[in-house]
Amino acid sequence: MGQLDQSTLWHSNNRRHARIIWGFWFITVLLTVYCWQVMNEETMWVFVYDAPEQGADLLSRMFPPNWLYINQLYEALWDTLNIATLGTLLGVILAFPVAFLAARNTTPSTKFVRPVALFIIAASRSINSLIWALLLVSILGPGILAGIIAIGLRSIGFVAKLLYESIEETNGTSVEAIESTGASRFQVINYAIIPQILPAFLSIAIFRWDINIRESTILGLVGAGGIGLFLSSSLNTLAWPQVTLIILVILATVVVSEYFSAKVRSLLI
Amino acid sequence: MRTWQRPHYLVPNKRWRLALWVMFIAYLVVGIGSVEVNWMRAYEGLDRGAKFLAGFLQPDFTSRAKDIYAGILESLTMTVTSTVVGILLSLPFGVGAARNISPKPVYLFCRSFIALSRSMQEIIVAIFLVALFGFGAFAGFLTLTYATIGFLGKLLAEEIEGIDRKQLEAISATGASWLQRVHMAIWPQVMPRMIGLSFYRFDINFRESAVIGIVGAGGIGATLNTAIDRYEYDSAGAILLIIIVIVMACEYLSGWIRKWVS
Numbered sequence: 001m002g003q004l005d006q007s008t009l010w011h012s013n014n015r016r017h018a019r020i021i022w023g024f025w026f027i028t029v030l031l032t033v034y035c036w037q038v039m040n041e042e043t044m045w046v047f048v049y050d051a052p053e054q055g056a057d058l059l060s061r062m063f064p065p066n067w068l069y070i071n072q073l074y075e076a077l078w079d080t081l082n083i084a085t086l087g088t089l090l091g092v093i094l095a096f097p098v099a100f101l102a103a104r105n106t107t108p109s110t111k112f113v114r115p116v117a118l119f120i121i122a123a124s125r126s127i128n129s130l131i132w133a134l135l136l137v138s139i140l141g142p143g144i145l146a147g148i149i150a151i152g153l154r155s156i157g158f159v160a161k162l163l164y165e166s167i168e169e170t171n172g173t174s175v176e177a178i179e180s181t182g183a184s185r186f187q188v189i190n191y192a193i194i195p196q197i198l199p200a201f202l203s204i205a206i207f208r209w210d211i212n213i214r215e216s217t218i219l220g221l222v223g224a225g226g227i228g229l230f231l232s233s234s235l236n237t238l239a240w241p242q243v244t245l246i247i248l249v250i251l252a253t254v255v256v257s258e259y260f261s262a263k264v265r266s267l268l269i
Numbered sequence: 270m271r272t273w274q275r276p277h278y279l280v281p282n283k284r285w286r287l288a289l290w291v292m293f294i295a296y297l298v299v300g301i302g303s304v305e306v307n308w309m310r311a312y313e314g315l316d317r318g319a320k321f322l323a324g325f326l327q328p329d330f331t332s333r334a335k336d337i338y339a340g341i342l343e344s345l346t347m348t349v350t351s352t353v354v355g356i357l358l359s360l361p362f363g364v365g366a367a368r369n370i371s372p373k374p375v376y377l378f379c380r381s382f383i384a385l386s387r388s389m390q391e392i393i394v395a396i397f398l399v400a401l402f403g404f405g406a407f408a409g410f411l412t413l414t415y416a417t418i419g420f421l422g423k424l425l426a427e428e429i430e431g432i433d434r435k436q437l438e439a440i441s442a443t444g445a446s447w448l449q450r451v452h453m454a455i456w457p458q459v460m461p462r463m464i465g466l467s468f469y470r471f472d473i474n475f476r477e478s479a480v481i482g483i484v485g486a487g488g489i490g491a492t493l494n495t496a497i498d499r500y501e502y503d504s505a506g507a508i509l510l511i512i513i514v515i516v517m518a519c520e521y522l523s524g525w526i527r528k529w530v531s
Contacts, residue, residue, distance in 0.1 A: 019449045032353045035346035039487075054401050082300045126516035127509060130392065131493065137496050137507070139317045140312035148304070151335045190274070198279065207499030218392050222483065235396065251388055268279070 066241035080226035099163035115182025124157030147224035210261035326500030340492035355417025363425025386419025406487030468523030
């Protein structure tokens, strides 16, 4: 303890704590500076310095947007909606069993099945849908199907993770009550667990759908269909007024789907 | 004989339930019907799919080791710098966007900046920043920083709006200045969650850094893109496995740190 005379400043942490925090900051600063050096070894600073001019030039090319181009986008928008919705559906269907295998209270074996299910979740979550799409376009050829499967594969991890957490949080007493009637394992899941997680499940699925709408708008950049295809071709032909319009359309789609999903989820909970 | 039927919780009205199902099935029919699939091409792809699976199970770390190392290094350095700079910049934006401690004009400015940053996907931002700043990691760094400001700024603002007012009042009563109030009354309340969220964002930034390389903003994404373009699925499998391992390590580490902080 320091002496409590007038000149002592009040501070909240003990010395050891303060030293650890100081060390943490020191290492962070060191690491950041080092990373900055490594990262910028190949940066062409000439390009960075003339960015304001480039920006002004780009803006003058982008405006006004090519409003008439919207007539060609309706079909692509429908495709985007389909990719997101069917992809979510695929992901949800695949995530359902994975979640039950991953939850501690429903998995058949914590030693073998649970780690596999957790790895599936981790693998699906760590790889962005754009990378899945890149792979699938290379495997299946360009088109909507690759987009749907990419969205589905990415959604498994997200949905299964949130779902298995809510399965683990379910109330054990109703499980016991159903078990005491002599119900089989499936009947217990069907009558004791599913009613408890159903609202959470639907709300997770709709939340993911909303994210998927956002992601499916750009899948076309790697050839997986939807409005991103038009973005990619407009970028390649440097048709900036079309690019502006497409980005505005994407923003509008995202805002509408976010509003819709928030509305439905607030009804569910 | 009467059988028991469990009640329907979500949509108790039978007609509504029927209508929702009909709408759902109608959409499925129309939606799936409008998906054009080139089945011949997809069938030919099965072969490649099998090759990819084989590549994933027997990844080839060695033959492209140099490219992979350079890509991962670029991704990691990009992630570290953009997360740190993004956190630093998100603090003023987050404080500015909290309704209870900021004046109205500042609040509106910060809120609209955050909304703008959140509404654009990283990859679209990356396309523009690559056009402005040239190819390479610097454009990627800017993209991730921009996205981090929106993400953390919003969450910090919400966290500050939800604090316990009593501590703020107690500190104000001692005659503390605005800065002292933020430091002594607000910061201790939001700090534990901010640390957790920062690590979470680090994780997201790493995952995103693997993607924005596809449009030329540096990182492992470019290496992955080349590997897939050349049909080198064993190298692609190796890269994906490295990404998965790093993300899992980040998650584990951030869980550990969050536990330590609280």
